[in-house]
Amino acid sequence: MIKTEALQVELIQVEQIIEARWVVPVDPKNSLYEFYAVVMNHQLIVDVLPTLQARMKYQANEVVVLDDHVLIPGLINAHTHAAMTVMRGIADDQPLMVWLNEHIWPAERAIVTERYVEDASLLACAEMLAGGTTCFNDMYFYPQATATAATKAGIRAHLGLTVLEFPTNYAVDADDYLLKGFEAHDSWRGNNLISSMLAPHAPYTISNQTFEKVLTYAEQLGLGIHTHLHETRDEISQSEVTYGVRPIQRLATLGMLGPGFVAAHGVHLLPHEIDMLAEYGSHIAHCPASNLKLGSGIAPIDALLKNHVNVCIGTDGAASNNRLDMFSEMRLAALLSKGVSEDASVLPAYDALKMATINAANAIGLDTKIGSIDIGKQADLVAVKLSDFSISPCYDPVSHLVYSCGREHVTHTWVAGALRYSNGTYANIEPVELKEIIQTWQPKLRQYKH
Template sequence: MTIASEFTVDTLIDARWIIPVEPTHQTLLHHSIAISNGKITAILPTSEAHTKFTAKQHFQLKDHALIPGLINLHTHAAMSLLRGLADDLPLMNWLKDHIWPAESRHASPEFVKDGTLLACAEMIQGGITTFNDMYFFPEAAAEAALASKMRAALGLITIDFPTAYASDADDYLSKGLAMRDRYNGENLLSFCMAPHAPYTVGDETLAKVLTYAEQLELPIHIHLHETLNEIEQSLTQYHQRPIQRLHNLGLLTPSLLAVHAVHLTPQEITLLAKQGCHVAHCPTSNLKLASGIAPVDTMLAKGINIGLGTDGAASNNRLDMFAEMRLAALLAKGSSGKAEILPAYQALEMATLNAAKALGIDALTGSLKPGKAADITAVNLSALSTSPCYDAASHLIYASGREHVSHVWVNGDNLLNEGKLVTLDSQELKAKANYWQGRIKQ
């Protein structure tokens, strides 16, 4: 994992531990990462790094663990402005009586950009370097992601009913594809087709989504089997469960990212595995909305690739991947009765490399390897609450939290330095949040 020649690099980061995720179950002690032109140049023992490289910037993090930047595999970033608006309600009541009415009144490019900037700040502070977004006005989300210098996968959202963003399914698709064409050259951005859910998108629209996904080689990001009500509605309207309906339409492919996947039969799990589909597991949102507990242990046993997401801040209410990793591990153990299910290394892999695979960007990010983008999170494990440390990977999942994140780099750019935002202004974002709170309360 080293190079032989001596030269100047942009950044050198020394750390007590490095957990690269690839290869798995590996923790490197007293190693350094060299970065040039936004990419990892080498990972090598710190003593060697100091003789091989000179660096324009040198970070000496003697009590820290370096991990790949966390990837939030499913969120609605702009909904940070709706955090806490309507809590303790079932999903459909929450959506129909509170969230959708608020969005119909306030959703706009300005709302989306301000909400996404607020979300980006929270995610950066929590060690998240990439997020997969599904929301209206994705151009505004793109502008926010680029301003923050985060990596984002932007959903080309599609719904069969009108909103402030688009009038019908064709309008959604047209605007989404135009957005992709406009930002396709940005190296921090990738794209997904994003039909909202089986209960909001009809067969004709799903067929068009599949056509575009195949032509453009894009993942398909969709809520699927989140609640029992969704399944009952599908049985009434289509006389089949949503997964079978999507399979009949040809959507169950290695490009499909099924969000939630809570209520699955053994046959459906086998089908998802056979078709190479991916799953975005959102444990906190599933519990808060009383949707249920996804059968993660069974999906893992079948070889399904599972990543982790927070969902939106309106239904979580945190964009906290440390909380998701810990909860995912504990729920898998508790629901299966097997303490060995979903160990710490695997939970970290779900929040990094697995998520990158689901988005088709694992050649770029998701692990710490020479040649990959320098998307890196540093976690300070010197606190009393993380002392002593026998196993850094275990501590990351079971002992530490986002409050221990000290530094974040995306594409080699430092976005968080000693816990302070570099690319975003905290006071400006608080003012924006207060402004929207005033409008929404009215």
Template sequence: MTFTPEVIDLLIEARWIAAVDPDVVLKNHAVAINHGRILAVLPASEARTRYQAAQRVTLDEHILIPGLINLHTHAAMSLMRGLADDLPLMEWLQKHIWPAEAEHVSAQFVYDGTRLACAEMLKGGITCFNDMYFYPEAAATAAAELGMRTMLGITALEFPTPYASDADDYLDKGLAVRELWRNNPLIGFCLAPHAPYTVSDRSFERILTLSEQLNLPIHCHIHETRHEVEESQRQHQQSPLERLHHLGLLGPGFIGVHGVHLAESDLELLAATGSSIAHCPTSNLKLASGIAPVVRMRQLGINVGLGTDGAASNNRLDLFGEMRLASLLAKGTSGDASALPARDILRMATLNGAIALGLGHEIGSITAGKAADLCAVNLGTLETKPCFDPVSHLIYVAGRESVSHVWVAGKCCVDHKTKPNPAQNDLDSAIALWQNKLEFRQEP
């Protein structure tokens, strides 16, 4: 009887594959992909016999990992990169960022800024980002054009902006956009109340109702600065997290962003409710907010993912940088060199982020049945040799410049470090235009 190989779309062979779930590193294996999904992970020699692939990619000196997940960013703020550096958070927001947004943020601004952010993130191995910003329709259009997976925030604030007049208006507009994009498999939505100090109890109650009715995660800045916590104690006689818990928002669908200043009771609340934290170490340091107690979070079993925050406060959308910094900060603050080892950090940047977004069944690991969101990292260059442990090299040696290929749902978005997207030819001129406008408003 003659054996007939199964015809598939793509076969990727790699020197190493870090599956994440299960927590194994496979050598000389292959990933079989069809219709955007992972069919199997198996030895390369067996894969060549079993499958007839329309395309085969051989990565002799690479490690293949799940696509990285940026659990918190403000993508369109890439156009404000470096606009007002070296300032504390509230001065940065109130005197620079919010005035610039009031004058310039529009659907076109968000479209161009999100295109820039997506291009940067894809080239750095990020295949999915969790966004919080205005004009989500423009952000969805930009992400879809570049083939990137995203969870877009349905933002809520109590004060008016050019986008909306009050919290109800923000929510209503965001929900209308969700309805328009609900059939796109790469575009999802979160409810995104900005922070407890900008959202009322009444609005939080509506957000909770919507979350329960529509099964949407809640994505919210929380405990970012000491001042925020102190003001909450003064106004509400409880911490911001205690307030949100009292309102019913904490739970497996809640993603708290930053979580820098957390008392033990706050940490226990996060653990008991199954809430997640988006850890943004670079932004926390750059704005002098502090260092989140991630080691203690992990001891308590809290799900922690990694985010960059926006390029205005980082100033890079670079999860390789966040992975390395998160690991080093954990070791330095705990006095334990074994804290947050490389494999734990890789899981934080992949599967933990997927779980926080409610996408753990779909992305975050190289597992049969999941979407083929993948990133190939070249460990064969002079700067990365010798290589004794490829996962350790991912965190402590390689950088985003080592990313060679990226696939989202099986579609190649970065090929040999190049983004094959001629539709983005006008991006440079669009960025230059916004730079001129933003520079004009800056005080001399």
């Protein structure tokens, strides 16, 4: 009789394996994997493979088993103002310019300080992590304070170096805004969670001269540009009176459009302007809830997508939304596109998920790091439980994510491989601290409600 010895296979040691019922990698093939595992080591995704194969190939310090969950890339909020979260609800039911001129800007002049921004941003980070958002593209004053809050929370932040012409508590003129922005930008070099782009507020608050400076600095430093654009009809009319052209044409003439240009809103775009965005490879950050709540209108998303413009999704600030909830934004974006086009096949669920993940990563220049579940990318991941009776049964997990699930179904949020939120508990944030932030700032803001 011939004896044979069993082959001993040495397992590869890794830090963590997540075994999920479903994995949605967000790839060009619109893949959905069942009974799959994601293997993580040193902040990175090192493998994506069937669970049984993972058990035969790897040995992990920790294995997380999610039998009732779908694992997706971390959601990316492509346009927000995190520090406005404490202003949630102070001036509801007002059109944009009334909302800004009579409520928001006076409130900001009265209370916005570096301490305020850090506190309010931490509250926003907590809300976003609990809702599966792992990265946000921000535009606000004191970006260093937002960076401090984001780093504490463990969330990824792409921070705008905000530029305005008029004085605020933060800076006195455009040059001062730029100087302070660059100082902040230099301070977080080496921080894996923080990146940035230049953020001139909007064509109606920025001069041609300042736009030209912004463009020069963007080219020299390799930074993108993030601004509000064509949010309201009044903005466009004002530009036609002042400059003789619509805002997008003005920016195109100045050389601002390009693959590093992210335009928030893009509600009122003519067909040739959509062609222009496509030609320059620029991006639209679609904010459906904010646009509806401020009465700004509905962006032509179907036309943008048909013309191959990269569209991502943002919440805008909680003061105009009033939630930092990417699940509700995905659902609303899909439903609005179907309703406006009168075509139920427009913006299917997988495409809506792409807008909230890889499309946003592409817009902010982080698509090689985040936005999909790919080997070599940062392990920014979110687990969503699909077995709750209120959303059962489930036939298509991707469709379920967009049309049935809410942020309350998020159970785990990982950023760069670290678990930052799990079943109501934060890794680095104490609920009592959030309560103190609200109690500190709400009384100071109450007077600006009316």
